[in-house]
Amino acid sequence: MKPVKVGILGLGTVGCGTANVLTRNAEEITRRAGRGIEVSHAAARNLNSPRNCSTDNMKLTDDAFNVVNDPDVDIVVELIGGYEPARELVMQAIANGKHVVTANKALIAIHGNEIFKAAQEKGVMVAFEAAVAGGIPIIKAIREGLAGNSIEWLAGIINGTGNFILTEMRDKGRDFADVLAEAQALGYAEADPTFDVEGIDAAHKLTILASIAFGIPLQFEKTYTEGIGKITSEDVDYATELGYSIKHLGVSRRTDEGIELRVHPTLIPKRRLIANVDGVMNAVLVKGDAVGPTLYYGAGAGADPTASAVVADVVDVVRALTADPENRVPHLAFQPDALSDMPILSMDDIETAYYLRLDASDEPGVLADITRILGERDISIEAILQKQPAHGETSVPIILLTQRIREKQMNAAIKQIEALETIHGDVVRIRLEALDAD
Numbered sequence: 464m465k466p467v468k469v470g471i472l473g474l475g476t477v478g479c480g481t482a483n484v485l486t487r488n489a490e491e492i493t494r495r496a497g498r499g500i501e502v503s504h505a506a507a508r509n510l511n512s513p514r515n516c517s518t519d520n521m522k523l524t525d526d527a528f529n530v531v532n533d534p535d536v537d538i539v540v541e542l543i544g545g546y547e548p549a550r551e552l553v554m555q556a557i558a559n560g561k562h563v564v565t566a567n568k569a570l571i572a573i574h575g576n577e578i579f580k581a582a583q584e585k586g587v588m589v590a591f592e593a594a595v596a597g598g599i600p601i602i603k604a605i606r607e608g609l610a611g612n613s614i615e616w617l618a619g620i621i622n623g624t625g626n627f628i629l630t631e632m633r634d635k636g637r638d639f640a641d642v643l644a645e646a647q648a649l650g651y652a653e654a655d656p657t658f659d660v661e662g663i664d665a666a667h668k669l670t671i672l673a674s675i676a677f678g679i680p681l682q683f684e685k686t687y688t689e690g691i692g693k694i695t696s697e698d699v700d701y702a703t704e705l706g707y708s709i710k711h712l713g714v715s716r717r718t719d720e721g722i723e724l725r726v727h728p729t730l731i732p733k734r735r736l737i738a739n740v741d742g743v744m745n746a747v748l749v750k751g752d753a754v755g756p757t758l759y760y761g762a763g764a765g766a767d768p769t770a771s772a773v774v775a776d777v778v779d780v781v782r783a784l785t786a787d788p789e790n791r792v793p794h795l796a797f798q799p800d801a802l803s804d805m806p807i808l809s810m811d812d813i814e815t816a817y818y819l820r821l822d823a824s825d826e827p828g829v830l831a832d833i834t835r836i837l838g839e840r841d842i843s844i845e846a847i848l849q850k851q852p853a854h855g856e857t858s859v860p861i862i863l864l865t866q867r868i869r870e871k872q873m874n875a876a877i878k879q880i881e882a883l884e885t886i887h888g889d890v891v892r893i894r895l896e897a898l899d900a901d
Contacts, residue, residue: 466499467781470530471521472552473542474507477566477593479516480766481540481773486517492774496781504530515766531556538780540773541565550574557581557589562784564776566593566769572667572683575674579794588783589794590776595668596621596745598768599761600775605749606675607792612751614676616716616723618898621668623743623763624652624659625691625711629728630741633699633708639692651743661690662711662726669713672747673724677717677805678797682724685807689727698820698891701862702730705846707818707895708738714896721806723813730818730864730895736760737898748898756898811871816845816895819863819877824885825852830861832883840876842868858887864895 469485471478482502485492493499505518506527524530531539531552539556541563543549549570556563557578565571571578571591582589592602596619605614620626624646631642643660646652658664670683691711702709712729715722731738736758740746745763750756762768783791793799823829830849837844848862865873877890 464498466501467496467537467784468503468535469500469538469540469777470504470506470533470536471502471540471542472506472527472530473544474505474514474516474518475542476515476766477769477773478505478507478540478542479514480770481542482516482518482521484767484770484774485777488774492778496778498781500777500781504533504536506530527552528555531559531561536561537784538562538564538777540777541567541570542773543567544569546570546573550578553578553589554581557585557587560585560587562587562780563589564593564773564780565589565591566773567591568594568664568667568671572670572681575671575681575794579799582794583799588780588791590780591671592776593769593772595671596747596759597761597763597765598771599745599747599759599763600772601672601747601759602675603775604757604759605672609749609751609754609757612753614717615750615752616714617672617676617747617749618737618896619665619669619672619713619745619747620710620737620740621672621713621745621747621763622659622662622665622711623745624656625662625665626740626745627651627743628660629691629694629699629709629711632694632696633703634741636696636700638696639694660692662688665711665713665726669715669724669726672713673715673722674795676715676749677722678795678801678803679722679805679807680802681795682807685724687725687727687810691728693891694728694893697860698818698893701820701848701860702818702893703733705818705848705862705864706733707731708733709893710738710740712896717805718808720812721808724807725810725813728893730893731898735898811874812869814867814869816867816897817863817865817873818893818895819865820891821861821863821880822858822887823861824887825857825859826885829883829885832885833861833863833880836876836879837863837865840868840872842866842872842876
């Protein structure tokens with residue numbers, strides 16, 4: 464049987480990693496797929512750039528449309544990134560009857576509904592394991608391995624840059640700006656780090672995970688996103704003292720009222736395994752009604768880890784080439800006509816616990832005023848940490864942990880607390896998730 468021909472769009476880090484894995488593990492991959500797989504065509508922006516892979520047996524072009532329109536190419540692997548021209552290229556490949564593999568989380572999160580509809584109509588597959596958490600096979604785990612479960616919630620550290628920054632702040636007492644500069648120097652963060660540190664990258668990935676977990680359309684625009692730029696080394700230290708780690712967490716939970724979809728800094732008890740995922744590593748915790756909590760850990764980026772997921776998708780596509788399109792695994796885990804219209808909850812309606820840090824005057828009655836305000840909003844206090852004022856200072860930090868409460872009640876309480884004459888500046892609020900089995 465003749466080999467399956469693959470065309471790669473983009474010969475950067477992941478593109479060359481994919482070509483190298485396909486070559487290095489060719490015999491093993493053939494045994495698994497049942498057919499040989501070879502890269503026959505590739506597109507690169509600059510044909511003369513030095514590369515970490517051999518292009519000897521590839522047709523090279525600087526026009527990606529030459530690849531998607533090549534009649535000999537069976538599978539198009541899109542590794543350009545971004546929204547355009549990636550969307551146009553993928554849609555053209557589908558129109559040409561080609562299967563698509565992509566590592567592009569932004570493309571899937573924003574345009575996935577359109578892409579999957581076109582693929583279904585054309586009877587081709589679009590695989591996107593590498594779009595979330597690099598080399599961790601989390602999409603396959605939720606879509607197939609946990610297919611017998613009703614997923615209750617998931618929570619993930621799904622951006623390595625943010626996790627590296629928070630780990631360094633905790634372990635070495637460094638400030639956010641200092642660690643960010645190092646992350647950029649090491650290549651973990653881009654020159655413009657907005658997507659990483661503001662949570663947009665994680666929100667793209669969470670949008671995809673929530674869709675396959677709960678059978679809802681992709682709805683990136685409804686994902687609440689909050690970055691880590693306001694986290695201070697003091698907050699990290701106080702969280703540690705109270706037995707927690709701060710992580711930039713993506714959380715999605717099914718409730719009776721709808722689906723929570725949110726990315727924000729989060730306190731997690733240090734005894735949880737996911738709280739001990741450090742550096743640039745990723746992890747996703749998934750709670751199913753039958754299996755309970757399951758944790759998936761590994762490298763979230765890099766040439767070989769991401770190529771591992773890309774090649775796994777290529778193998779899946781090759782295995783399914785002769786299968787009836789109606790009997791393939793659905794793109795978003797649930798049959799297209801069975802997706803739910805369950806609403807995405809606004810942040811006002813989500814329920815979580817909270818860490819609050821206040822800068823208060825060092826005088827009698829201040830704590831009583833704060834607890835009175837919280838009590839009037841039915842907000843119960845779990846723990847209080849009050850520090851002594853520094854020498855010569857007249858204000859003192861007060862740290863509170865609350866029990867679970869709706870966000871709109873907490874917002875109202877914070878507004879009232881900030882209005883007190885004895886409270887200086889804004890109240891720092893970080894959400895807290897126990898992530899237990901209940």
